[in-house]
Amino acid sequence: MPALKDGRDTSRVANYVGFFDKDSAKDSRAHQENRLENYVDVINGYYDGATELYEYGWAQSFHFSRFYRGEAFLQSLARHEHYLAAQMQLKPGMRVLDVGCGVGGPAREISRFSDVYITGLNNNDFQIGRARKYTEKAGLSDKLKFTKGDFNKLKEQFGEGSFDAVYAIEATVHAPTFESVYGQIYSVLKPGGIFGVYEWVMTDAWDPSIPEHKEVAHGIEIGDGIPEMRTTKDARNALYNVGFEILHEEDLAERPDPIPWYYPLEGDFSKAQTWGDYFTVFRTSKFGRWTTSTGVWFLEKAGVVPKGTYDVGETLKVAADALVKGGQKKLFTPMLLFICKKPEAQ
DSSP states (O other): OOBOTTSOBHHHHHHGGGGSOSSTTTOOHHHHHHHHHTHHHHHHHHHHHHHHHHHHHHTTOOSOOOBOTTOOHHHHHHHHHHHHHHHHTOOTTOEEEEESOTTSHHHHHHHHHHOOEEEEEESOHHHHHHHHHHHHHTTOTTTEEEEEOOGGGHHHHHOTTOEEEEEEESOGGGSSOHHHHHHHHHHHEEEEEEEEEEEEEEOTTOOTTSHHHHHHHHHHHHHHTOSOOOBHHHHHHHHHHHTOEEEEEEEGGGSOOSBOTTHHHHTOGGGOOSTTHHHHHHHHSHHHHHHHHHHHHHHHHTTSSOTTHHHHHHHHHHHHHHHHHHHHTTSEEEEEEEEEEOOOOO
């Protein structure tokens, strides 16, 4: 496979959009099954092309968050991470697994906040390299390590009962099934261990028989490297089926926040909470999108970024529109919070 020195695979980037039909009405079950069967290539093709765009638009923590009035974008991201750590009751010295760690932004923040040791798992070489670089620069290499691995082979890689706690922030949606990844997480937790997750799901209001609803889910899939979107019920049932006790469940997007979680995607300058956030909003404004697309097109033509990066970048715009619409109509949430416990040993 044609690979760059930084770990990106140029063929996977170029082939990414081919896993989807752009028309949601024509994106069949056969397309979904192909994506599920080849989920590693789908995810890696997407993130090889999208990671630098994510960092440009979203810093080093690739997730959404709630907002208070006057709260800066980066501050909100950190608070969202702190909230998860607090709900999980992480304690100093715990050994924790981050499933789907991205470039390590949340792991670095949670390690500082809770004084825990974190192993970040990722199947993307490009992101692992960047996570290690940023962690060394932050002086946290003694508390954090990053390793390549598969969601569906955690027990094989780490052994049963290896971690005091496991968390996943908007990552396990990429797994071929919720049962497969939740079951693996259950296995590597010690008895009594805690699993905390912010899950991406379609809400109970979503009806796939309604074309508009299906289009929203499809836009999220194609623009976020997701083989198949699933529902709140799917996530809840999967957790129970693999043996977890659910201690707390809440869709944080249902909180009556004055600033919606999706505001950074709207390109609406009137919702920026601090001067620094105007730059974040600019990137998703019409002119900001055009500037980014044009820049990426030239970089691809010049051979600076892999072929296919421009096409992946264009799917991000599809995703942004679908995410905003899904949020506005309450069809989708990126912050369905579950705090779960593996039962104590009998």
